[in-house]
Amino acid sequence: MVPPARPRKLAKVPFVELADGRLQGVVSSGSDIERVYVSSVAAGTYAFACSTNNNRPCGGARGGFCNHILALVREAVLQYGAERVARYLRVEIVDAEPSEQTIASTMMSARPPQADSAAAASVFSRFLRHLAYLELAPTTLPVPEMQWFPPSRAVA
Amino acid sequence: MVPAEQGGGVMRADLLADPVAGLDEALAAVDAVDRVLVAGLLRPQPAQAEDLAALADAVAGSPLASVVAEATEKAAAGAAGEDHFVALAAARTALLGSAHDALMARVGEATGRPVAETIAAEPAEAQAVNLLVAARSWLCDLARAGWRGIDHDVVSGAAQVVSAMLPDPALRRLATVLDGFAAELAASCPGASLDRVPARRWADLWSRALLLTLPGAAAVPATETLTGRLLPLGVDLHEHATAAQAQVHAVFEPADGGAPRLVRAAVSAPKPDTVVGAGIWQLLRPHLSLLTAVSEGRSMDLVDMPATPEGDLVWSDEHARPGEPADALATARVVLPTATAAPTAPLDRHPARIAVPVFLEGYEVQRDDDTLTFTVAGHPLPVDTDRVPVAGPLTPDAVATSRACLGLLRWDAGSFHVQPLAVETTVRKKAVTVHAGAWAGGTTDKAGVKAEKAAADAVAVLRERAGRLLRK
Numbered sequence: 001m002v003p004p005a006r007p008r009k010l011a012k013v014p015f016v017e018l019a020d021g022r023l024q025g026v027v028s029s030g031s032d033i034e035r036v037y038v039s040s041v042a043a044g045t046y047a048f049a050c051s052t053n054n055n056r057p058c059g060g061a062r063g064g065f066c067n068h069i070l071a072l073v074r075e076a077v078l079q080y081g082a083e084r085v086a087r088y089l090r091v092e093i094v095d096a097e098p099s100e101q102t103i104a105s106t107m108m109s110a111r112p113p114q115a116d117s118a119a120a121a122s123v124f125s126r127f128l129r130h131l132a133y134l135e136l137a138p139t140t141l142p143v144p145e146m147q148w149f150p151p152s153r154a155v156a
Numbered sequence: 157m158v159p160a161e162q163g164g165g166v167m168r169a170d171l172l173a174d175p176v177a178g179l180d181e182a183l184a185a186v187d188a189v190d191r192v193l194v195a196g197l198l199r200p201q202p203a204q205a206e207d208l209a210a211l212a213d214a215v216a217g218s219p220l221a222s223v224v225a226e227a228t229e230k231a232a233a234g235a236a237g238e239d240h241f242v243a244l245a246a247a248r249t250a251l252l253g254s255a256h257d258a259l260m261a262r263v264g265e266a267t268g269r270p271v272a273e274t275i276a277a278e279p280a281e282a283q284a285v286n287l288l289v290a291a292r293s294w295l296c297d298l299a300r301a302g303w304r305g306i307d308h309d310v311v312s313g314a315a316q317v318v319s320a321m322l323p324d325p326a327l328r329r330l331a332t333v334l335d336g337f338a339a340e341l342a343a344s345c346p347g348a349s350l351d352r353v354p355a356r357r358w359a360d361l362w363s364r365a366l367l368l369t370l371p372g373a374a375a376v377p378a379t380e381t382l383t384g385r386l387l388p389l390g391v392d393l394h395e396h397a398t399a400a401q402a403q404v405h406a407v408f409e410p411a412d413g414g415a416p417r418l419v420r421a422a423v424s425a426p427k428p429d430t431v432v433g434a435g436i437w438q439l440l441r442p443h444l445s446l447l448t449a450v451s452e453g454r455s456m457d458l459v460d461m462p463a464t465p466e467g468d469l470v471w472s473d474e475h476a477r478p479g480e481p482a483d484a485l486a487t488a489r490v491v492l493p494t495a496t497a498a499p500t501a502p503l504d505r506h507p508a509r510i511a512v513p514v515f516l517e518g519y520e521v522q523r524d525d526d527t528l529t530f531t532v533a534g535h536p537l538p539v540d541t542d543r544v545p546v547a548g549p550l551t552p553d554a555v556a557t558s559r560a561c562l563g564l565l566r567w568d569a570g571s572f573h574v575q576p577l578a579v580e581t582t583v584r585k586k587a588v589t590v591h592a593g594a595w596a597g598g599t600t601d602k603a604g605v606k607a608e609k610a611a612a613d614a615v616a617v618l619r620e621r622a623g624r625l626l627r628k
Contacts, residue, residue, distance in 0.1 A: 001354070002343045004432050005397065007610050010617040017429075019342055021308045026621075034624060053625065079430070088343075129319055130428055131622040133398055134615065136322050138425035138443045140471040142464070144374075145333035145364055146394035146401040146424060147508050148357070151545040153552075 003154050005079045013075040015127045018088040023076055024123045026053075027068040037068040038120045038127075044090045046112035051120050065108055074100045167514060169532035171266040172565075172572040176258045182251045185214030189248045190355040193362065196302020197231050205232035208244075215247045241296045242370065245363035252360075253505035259567050260500075263512050267565075272499040275465045285371060287327060290317045291334060292369040295362060298341075303358055306347040314338035322426055330368040332424070336396035337361040360508065367503060374503045378462035378470045384411040385479060386419070386456045387487040388449060389513050390562060390577025391593025393436070393545040397429040400436045402596060404446050405513050405564070405577070407487055407495045408458070416495040418513060421446050421469040428618055434547040434604050435611020437596050445473045451597030455482035467498025484578055485589055488515035488562040507567045514574065517560035528556055530574065538573040540566065549601060550576060550592040557581050 014036075016025035024040035029052075037058055039050040050058035050068050060066030076085045077100045085091075086098035093102045188207035195204055208228035215224050220243070227243035230236045236244075264270060294313045301310050314334055321331035337358070344350055367373050387407045394401040401424035408419045423444040431439065441447050449456050461475040492515055500509065516537075519530040528539040541552040543566075555561065558579035566575055578591040595604045 001357070002340050002397065004395065005429050007430065007432055007435065007607070007614070009610075010430060010614050014617055014621045019308075020312060021345070028621070036621075036625065084343075126315075128626060129315070131618055131626055132319070133322075133426045133428050134618055134622060136426040137325075138423055138440060139325055139328055140421070140423050140443060140469075141325065141328070142376075142403070142420065142422045142466075142468040142470075143329050143332055143399075143401050143424045144504050144509060145329055145361075145368075146396075146399065146403075147511070148333070148361060148364075149336055149394050149396040149399075150543045151393050151395050151547070153542050153544065153546055 001152060003081075003152060006081070008075060008078040013071050015130055016072055016075045016079055017126070017130075018076065018080060018085065019126065020119075020122065022119065022123075023072060023085065023089055024119065024126075025072045025075070026124070026127045027071050038123050039066075039068045039072050040115070040119050040123055041065075041069060041072070041089065041107065041112070042115060043088055046089070046091075046107040046110055047115035048112055049115040049117055049119055051117050053124060055117065055120065057117070061114070063114075065104065065112075070104055073104045077103065166268070167516060167532055168266045168268075169535035169537050171262060172537065173535055174262075176262055179255055179258055182214070182255045182258075185211055186248055186251050186255075186356070186359075188214075189244060190359040192231070192244075193299060193359050194303050194353050194355050196300055196305045197234065197236055198300045198302070198305070200232050200234050208232045211244070211247055214251060218250060220247055220250060236296075236299075238292055238296050241299050242292070242366055244299075245366040248359065248363050249367060249503065249506070252507060253502070256500070256505040256507050256509065259507055259510060259572075263510065263565060263572075267512065267514060268493070269495070269497055269512075272497050275499045275501055287317060287321050287324075288330070288369045288371060291321070291330060292366065294334075295366045295369070298362060302347070303353045303355065304347045304350070306341055306345055308342070308345050311338055311341045311345055328424075329374070330365060332399045332426075333361060333365050333368065335398050335426075337365060339397045360506070364506075374501070376464045376466050376468070376501045376504070378464050380463050380465075381460040381475075382408055382410065382419075382463050382469065383459050383461070384457075385409045386421075386446070386458050386476070387482050387484075387491060388446065388455070389484050389487060389492070390591060391447070391450055391548075391596050392511065392564060392575070392577065393547060393593070394424075395432070395436060395545075399424060399426050400440065401425075402437075402440050402444070402447060402593070404444070404450060404593075405511075406446075407491045409491070416491050417467065418492075418495045418497045419463065419467045419469055421471045423447070423471065428614070430614050430618075431611045433545075433611075434595055434599075434607035435614070436547060437598075438608055438611065441597060443473075444471055445476060445478075446471065447593075448597035449478055450591070450593050451595065451599070452478075453481055453483060455479035464501075465498065466501050466504065483589070484591065485515075485560065485562060485580060488513070510565070510567050511575075512565040513562070513577075514565045515560070515562050516574065517580075519561075521556050521558070523556050528552060530561070538571065539563075540568075540573045540575045543575045544592050547604075547607070548592045548595050549604075550579065550590045550594070554581050554590045555579055 029035035050061035082098035188210040227240035321327040560580035563574040
């Protein structure tokens with residue numbers, strides 16, 4: 001069983017997930033309502049990428065993590081808990097508890113490489129797929145398989 | 157009619173702790189399959205061949221014998237095709253079906269409620285076959301990789317199939333289980349570095365999904381309509397990252413004066429993973445007026461409500477209107493002991509499906525750290541408080557200080573336990589009833605209102621983003 005995600009405000013970072021071997025998501029632009037940034041950090045290597053939905057590279061992500069990637073780490077910790085994020089990204093933190101700060105600084109001090117923009121398209125399509133869940137109609141036909149997914153009081 | 161000395165809500169808790177004949181042997185054969193799936197069937201080892209032989213032996217006296225014998229032989233040679241994997245899943249499902257039947261017979265003795273006749277499987281209409289084939293192919297890839305061999309490439313194969321299936325109501329069940337299963341596997345990748353593999357659980361989900369890829373296999377169509385009074389007992393909530401279901405357990409009193417029956421009514425919805433907890437109710441509420449009736453403590457009057465032979469109402473608001481006030485605990489005391497239960501469809505027979513409404517009082521409560529146990533007539537019955545959703549006012553503390561409990565009798569990990577739906581307890585010297593599903597129809601509770609608003613805001617942000625980005 002995977003503990004349920006924790007609620008968080010979505011205004012700045014509408015989408016974050018631990019998937020495809022990456023921390024990845026979508027960060028809303030602070031200046032242009034039509035623009036979003038598609039950002040990702042790979043597990044293990046921390047190779048990072050950030051570009052707009054129109055495929056323009058993010059100016060802040062040259063040589064190191066930009067603010068979009070830091071926002072992604074922050075929201076992932078809120079949603080999944082620091083421990084799960086650290087475990088997924090394979091961030092080993094020495095002498096401290098995993099937290100937004102320790103996870104980000106450990107990754108940055110490893111001088112991670114810049115990834116190519118190949119992931120952006122799949123991250124963005126996973127975001128669109130996620131949005132499509134809002135458009136699916138509820139049903140009153142019984143789904144007996146949901147018996148395998150009880151709620152849990154445990155938190156991430 | 158139930159004989160008076162067995163009815164009246166007196167539970168024979170002693171029977172629940174007694175061993176069930178044949179259960180351990182059936183589960184040992186299930187464990188053998190589960191071990192096979194941990195390592196995968198790409199290059200089977202001698203230990204896996206032994207486990208496969210144990211499975212074939214276990215069903216040797218059943219109609220599945222020859223099909224399973226062939227499948228286990230091929231699988232042990234690393235040459236299993238899709239039909240062979242389906243046969244392995246079918247054998248495992250049959251074993252758990254027999255475990256279900258034995259456990260339900262025991263529940264029948266303990267509650268004094270007669271065990272209903274079984275129902276025959278009826279072939280339903282065929283579904284979009286291409287998607288079913290795609291799903292089956294993904295599940296077979298999983299079985300070859302094994303839980304220890306899963307990686308992101310294998311797991312991500314489900315995403316496209318699920319997206320294509322979700323909009324089709326006929327495929328919703330399969331899509332929902334695949335979606336939850338794939339998300340769980342993705343969170344556990346790579347399998348090689350897992351501390352512990354939930355072997356029984358994943359094999360359950362795998363075999364369940366695989367059987368659902370057979371067109372019409374698990375469909376249980378509505379075959380009758382019900383007219384009469386519906387008395388809600390409580391709400392059981394289910395959720396994974398991208399789906400939620402609320403299932404109301406209730407007693408139905410037919411207008412024609414027939415015996416009262418146990419029934420269920422459910423509503424489920426796909427959801428974004430950021431809508432959680434009490435935020436879920438607002439997605440479900442508009443589609444099941446019964447949730448409002450539960451919160452208001454009312455009965456509902458049904459006219460021609462469609463129902464399946466399993467006792468599941470296929471709810472539509474036009475067949476129901478709000479009735480008189482009805483107290484769930486009073487229903488549990490007075491009507492529940494005389495209600496008959498519907499049978500379970502052949503492929504739905506599984507211990508995880510056992511959820512039998514029971515009423516308990518006069519018990520003692522033991523609390524050790526995180527575990528609660530009721531002592532009912534001198535016999536311990538564990539309480540599953542983790543299954544009480546945070547999306548409601550019922551808490552483990554309220555259960556611990558309760559003197560009467562309406563719950564669902566379940567079986568998991570080798571023993572029976574009770575999942576509380578509502579309890580009678582004392583708050584500031586006053587007797588109160590606290591319901592797990594009290595917020596289903598709406599709430600004025602501060603924490604509940606806050607959680608609903610947070611979820612509404614999340615949905616609003618996503619809709620705004622969808623409006624700008626999805627059209628492009």
